Amino acid sequence: MSGRPLRGCRVFDLTRFVSGSYATSLLAALGADVLKIELPPGGDSYRGQATDRIEGESALFMGLNGGKRSVAIDFRAGECRDIVEALLASSDLIVHNSRPGGLDAYGLDFASVHARHPHLVYGSISGYGDIGPAATRGGFDLILQAETGLMSVTGSPTSGPVKVGAPVLDIGAGLCVVVGLLAALRERDATGTGSEVSTSLLEFGMGGLTTLASSVLAGGEPPGLLGSHSPSFAPYGAFRASDDYVVLAGAGSEHLWVKLCETIARPQWTSDPRFATNADRVANRGVLTDSIEQVLATDSADSWVERLEAAGVPAGKVRPLEEVVASPQVAALDLVEQYDHEGAGRYSTMGVPFRLAGHRPRTGPSPVLGAHTREVLADLGVNSADVDELVARDVVVAP
Numbered sequence: 001m002s003g004r005p006l007r008g009c010r011v012f013d014l015t016r017f018v019s020g021s022y023a024t025s026l027l028a029a030l031g032a033d034v035l036k037i038e039l040p041p042g043g044d045s046y047r048g049q050a051t052d053r054i055e056g057e058s059a060l061f062m063g064l065n066g067g068k069r070s071v072a073i074d075f076r077a078g079e080c081r082d083i084v085e086a087l088l089a090s091s092d093l094i095v096h097n098s099r100p101g102g103l104d105a106y107g108l109d110f111a112s113v114h115a116r117h118p119h120l121v122y123g124s125i126s127g128y129g130d131i132g133p134a135a136t137r138g139g140f141d142l143i144l145q146a147e148t149g150l151m152s153v154t155g156s157p158t159s160g161p162v163k164v165g166a167p168v169l170d171i172g173a174g175l176c177v178v179v180g181l182l183a184a185l186r187e188r189d190a191t192g193t194g195s196e197v198s199t200s201l202l203e204f205g206m207g208g209l210t211t212l213a214s215s216v217l218a219g220g221e222p223p224g225l226l227g228s229h230s231p232s233f234a235p236y237g238a239f240r241a242s243d244d245y246v247v248l249a250g251a252g253s254e255h256l257w258v259k260l261c262e263t264i265a266r267p268q269w270t271s272d273p274r275f276a277t278n279a280d281r282v283a284n285r286g287v288l289t290d291s292i293e294q295v296l297a298t299d300s301a302d303s304w305v306e307r308l309e310a311a312g313v314p315a316g317k318v319r320p321l322e323e324v325v326a327s328p329q330v331a332a333l334d335l336v337e338q339y340d341h342e343g344a345g346r347y348s349t350m351g352v353p354f355r356l357a358g359h360r361p362r363t364g365p366s367p368v369l370g371a372h373t374r375e376v377l378a379d380l381g382v383n384s385a386d387v388d389e390l391v392a393r394d395v396v397v398a399p
Helices: 017-029 059-064 078-089 108-115 141-147 168-191 201-210 210-217 252-264 267-271 278-283 283-298 303-310 321-325 328-331 373-379 386-394
Strands: 010-013 035-039 069-073 093-096 121-126 196-200 236-240 245-249 315-319 336-341 345-350
Touching: 010 017, 017 035, 017 059, 017 093, 017 121, 017 168, 059 345, 069 078, 069 373, 078 108, 121 328, 141 168, 141 201, 168 196, 168 201, 196 201, 201 210, 210 345, 236 283, 236 386, 245 303, 252 267, 252 278, 252 303, 278 283, 303 373, 373 386
Parallel strands: 010 035, 010 093, 035 069, 093 121, 121 196
Antiparallel strands: 236 245, 245 315, 336 345
8 A cells, every 4th residue: 555545636625723624634644635725814723823833833733734735815705716616626525614504605515516516525524513403503622522411421520520631522523524535535436426525523522422322312321420430330440549540441341350359459349249240330439439549549550550451450540641742652653743844843743543554644744824825826827927916915825
């Protein structure tokens, strides 16, 4: 495998923020020519909003837009209409994460695009889905973590609901649209006709809650706020040791439960009626958690993880992100990539989360605003003087 299976595929990329930008960065890593369409004068809002910057360049933007070509044109302006149509005609995919209906006025909704360019595969990401009573609501990861029910099972009675620290619904929705786009692209290559792929943060959020939602749909009780613990298994969660937290998955089987009890020198628990079965342990989770933490408090998290792992009991330590990104395992997987950026110089970013034929596809550096406007428009036959005229009208940025 070449590692660039989408070579020759062009993407008309209207995405912004996390979910859409992440999706098209994956397409770029797979070899697609991703034309990131940015509105003048400032382009993608993440170029200016990030708090962490490298030589004035947004680390947030660079982390989400590697390997793309920046084409800074105002697709809404009448002067750019012919350019937009030529770009669409030369593309294979169009991807956006605007609200449903947000592109209708510019003729960039699916029905309009499909009528003019039936070969295009059309992908969209929204907050709540593109149909239904909530379709027009805006979709932010934080809001959907609350409204999907994710925050109803994250946190504790003491803390109250808490969000997952990373934008997991954004990233998940981005992954989902890519899966759909690849399937639709294969069908288009067979039939010649593109189709629409849509997903949302709500849909991915509900998909991620499948195991819990299945129990609720079967008539079970909602799990409530259990912190890091599982509503279905015990012990399964984070437990405080003398200096830090240890996470234990000691309920994967009765064999593991017995191994855990032996390793922490509490074999009598295996005959305790409160802990006789997994159901008993779930029912008595509070007592069990307190009992385990009393034992773990006698030693450090590192020491316990070493002993538990040696005994075959799945365990880990809650590690800070700066330790993880510098770890030997992450290095062995080649997960952190370095690129040279025109403005920021050398910078590091996370690679895509998969390998092809043993190699991780690389995205490449992110673009400065409008870096590729002239070359892309030249390929369409737009001469330099006409580009300069569009720049003068403030509908194009072309350094």
